[in-house]
Amino acid sequence: MTRKVQIFIMENTALAGIASQVRRDIVRMVSAVNSGHPGGSLGCTDFLTYLYFEQMQHNAADFQMDGKNEDLFFLSNGHISPVWYSVLARAGYFPAAELGTFRKLGTRLQGHPSTDKNLPGIRMASGSLGQGLSVGLGAAQIKKLNQDPTLVYTLHGDGELQEGQIWEAAMYAAANKVDNIIATIDANGRQIDGDVDEVLSLGDLQQKWVSFGWEVLHMDGHNFDSIRSTMQQAKSMTGKGKPVVIIMKTEMGQGVDYMMGSHKWHGVAPNAEQLQVALDQLAETLGDY
Amino acid sequence: MEFEVFGNKDTRSGFGEGLAVLGEQNPDVVALCADLTGSLKMDAFQKAHPERFFQAGIAEANMIGLAAGMTIGGKIPFTGTFANFSTGRVYDQIRQSVAYSKKNVKICASHAGLTLGEDGATHQVLEDIGMMRMLPNMTVIVPADFNQTKQATIAIAAHEGPVYLRFGRPVMPIFVKPDAEFVIGKADVLAEGTDVTIIACGHMVWKSIEALKELHAIGISAELINMHTIKPLDEAAILKSVGKTGCVVTAEEHMMNGGLGEAVSQVLSRKYPVAQEYVAVNDTFGESGTPMELMTKYHIDTPDVVAAVKRAIARKSIII
Numbered sequence: 175m176t177r178k179v180q181i182f183i184m185e186n187t188a189l190a191g192i193a194s195q196v197r198r199d200i201v202r203m204v205s206a207v208n209s210g211h212p213g214g215s216l217g218c219t220d221f222l223t224y225l226y227f228e229q230m231q232h233n234a235a236d237f238q239m240d241g242k243n244e245d246l247f248f249l250s251n252g253h254i255s256p257v258w259y260s261v262l263a264r265a266g267y268f269p270a271a272e273l274g275t276f277r278k279l280g281t282r283l284q285g286h287p288s289t290d291k292n293l294p295g296i297r298m299a300s301g302s303l304g305q306g307l308s309v310g311l312g313a314a315q316i317k318k319l320n321q322d323p324t325l326v327y328t329l330h331g332d333g334e335l336q337e338g339q340i341w342e343a344a345m346y347a348a349a350n351k352v353d354n355i356i357a358t359i360d361a362n363g364r365q366i367d368g369d370v371d372e373v374l375s376l377g378d379l380q381q382k383w384v385s386f387g388w389e390v391l392h393m394d395g396h397n398f399d400s401i402r403s404t405m406q407q408a409k410s411m412t413g414k415g416k417p418v419v420i421i422m423k424t425e426m427g428q429g430v431d432y433m434m435g436s437h438k439w440h441g442v443a444p445n446a447e448q449l450q451v452a453l454d455q456l457a458e459t460l461g462d463y
Numbered sequence: 464m465e466f467e468v469f470g471n472k473d474t475r476s477g478f479g480e481g482l483a484v485l486g487e488q489n490p491d492v493v494a495l496c497a498d499l500t501g502s503l504k505m506d507a508f509q510k511a512h513p514e515r516f517f518q519a520g521i522a523e524a525n526m527i528g529l530a531a532g533m534t535i536g537g538k539i540p541f542t543g544t545f546a547n548f549s550t551g552r553v554y555d556q557i558r559q560s561v562a563y564s565k566k567n568v569k570i571c572a573s574h575a576g577l578t579l580g581e582d583g584a585t586h587q588v589l590e591d592i593g594m595m596r597m598l599p600n601m602t603v604i605v606p607a608d609f610n611q612t613k614q615a616t617i618a619i620a621a622h623e624g625p626v627y628l629r630f631g632r633p634v635m636p637i638f639v640k641p642d643a644e645f646v647i648g649k650a651d652v653l654a655e656g657t658d659v660t661i662i663a664c665g666h667m668v669w670k671s672i673e674a675l676k677e678l679h680a681i682g683i684s685a686e687l688i689n690m691h692t693i694k695p696l697d698e699a700a701i702l703k704s705v706g707k708t709g710c711v712v713t714a715e716e717h718m719m720n721g722g723l724g725e726a727v728s729q730v731l732s733r734k735y736p737v738a739q740e741y742v743a744v745n746d747t748f749g750e751s752g753t754p755m756e757l758m759t760k761y762h763i764d765t766p767d768v769v770a771a772v773k774r775a776i777a778r779k780s781i782i783i
Contacts, residue, residue, distance in 0.1 A: 239535065240535060240536060241535055241536070242536065288563065288564075289565060290563060290564075290565070297535050298531065298535075298560060298564050299559050299560065301559065302559045304524075305531075305556055305560050306528075307528070308525045308526075308528020308529050308531075308532065308556075309528045309529075309532035310532060311528075312528060312529035312530060313532040313535045313536060314532075315517065315529070315533065316535065316536030316537075319514065319536070338524070339525055339528065342522035342525035343529075346519065346520065346522065346525055346529070
């Protein structure tokens with residue numbers, strides 16, 4: 175059965191407008207419960223906005239767990255759940271008003287993504303790091319077995335690449351020619367304890383992926399032209415016998431000046447005063463929830 | 464009392480045969496293995512259905528993640544490796560990507576317990592039942608012999624949700640009928656008796672059958688329950704039997720902490736407290752040796768079941 179999907183090519187200004195609203199959602203969500211992870215969420219906002227509003231073939235109105243004949247996305251670095259929840263809501267998976275329940279007792283919007291309460295758009299729990307690439311590869315191999323031509327996308331933190339399972343999965347993907355997956359690394363260079371280079375350097379990340387047998391692309395995660403051209407290139411490289419990874423340069427806290435350039439807002443929420451300063455920098459485009 | 468024996472085989476071969484049957488019956492069944500295809504007897508499935516067999520290499524964490532992802536396209540993944548590498552090594556992957564995410568993954572674990580034998584304590588996991596039964600959404604099954612392992616393997620494919628299936632290496636007598644129906648969560652009463660209830664799983668069911676003969680000879684009437692499903696536990700079967708006998712012995716090839724005995728005691732302490740004795744490994748690692756030597760040394764052998772029965776019966780009057 176072919177399911178109805180819609181693909182748009184968006185104006186950059188339209189994408190930027192959505193992204194601005196998503197950033198407002200993020201800071202309001204985390205501030206309201208004085209917990210959550212704004213830094214990485216803000217850094218991946220432009221990418222996830224592009225992915226859900228332009229790149230992926232997906233069906234927000236009729237979410238199906240099996241995801242047959244639509245592109246799948248797995249968030250491996252589950253702590254940036256605020257950006258995913260906001261993008262899912264703004265893309266139509268569930269009402270934006272539900273963003274106000276984030277991290278509150280009984281919510282479907284758990285601190286880290288979960289299938290436990292059946293939130294549309296989520297197919298796998300994540301939070302304990304390093305597992306999403308394996309999951310994506312499993313889903314990708316079954317798409318091939320099912321002769322389903324759609325793709326699997328995953329997102330990972332750069333700090334997350336310190337987990338050994340990522341490299342088990344990387345080795346497996348190339349050895350088995352899993353060429354219907356596009357993994358993206360959020361290369362913001364920061365993790366909880368400081369800069370990735372200081373905590374546990376990843377060394378030559380480009381060469382690591384190359385030597386593991388992956389096609390490697392780079393993009394600027396805050397420039398929609400760069401995101402679009404790189405993602406289109408990545409898609410054109412699928413089906414050619416090699417998995418594809420994109421190293422995406424981002425800034426933790428992008429869009430909120432006092433959060434940028436530091437690891438300190440990885441997992442700290444702004445207070446009411448700080449929230450107002452952030453909201454003053456982010457245009458309300460789609461209406462706050 | 465006589466038990467019909469249908470030959471001698473290892474339970475892992477029952478898994479291999481069951482998986483091969485599933486391969487023919489159900490096109491949604493896929494299998495993954497971490498470099499132990501021969502040990503797990505998965506060769507037949509691999510040969511017949513190479514497109515549905517995934518060799519993960521020595522990378523168990525990735526294998527569990529792959530299996531979780533494979534459920535999303537509607538498949539039923541069976542993972543195969545030793546019990547130690549099926550549980551402790553990948554506990555967090557199972558916890559998050561399988562149990563919490565409610566994925567339809569069947570974790571099939573061979574070489575469980577001391578009867579792995581000569582490889583020694585590094586491989587002799589005795590904590591796996593405990594780890595798996597602590598996980599919400601997880602079903603835990605420990606079949607008793609070759610036939611039952613084959614039947615259980617086929618049955619779990621029809622059960623929606625995560626399953627841990629534990630079996631082993633040694634060749635043991637087959638006593639479950641070849642055409643028996645395996646019902647998850649429904650205990651098998653193998654012998655009726657009035658003095659004591661023996662509740663056993665896995666290889667310890669055969670050891671308990673042997674114990675029945677000795678107990679009969681000294682005038683003790685023992686009821687024997689094959690508790691092949693540890694979770695969900697058949698509470699009704701336990702309470703019905705213990706209500707009649709008034710004391711219980713649990714027998715398992717597992718650590719006393721966390722295993723079948725503890726599961727049974729949780730039922731009894733809440734609903735019908737009686738004397739309980741444990742045949743299990745008591746807070747120690749194993750070592751190299753033949754399977755039967757190890758069962759003797761670590762007190763999970765037939766004489767240990769007999770001794771535990773005598774202790775349990777002796778305590779009846781004290782507790783009640």
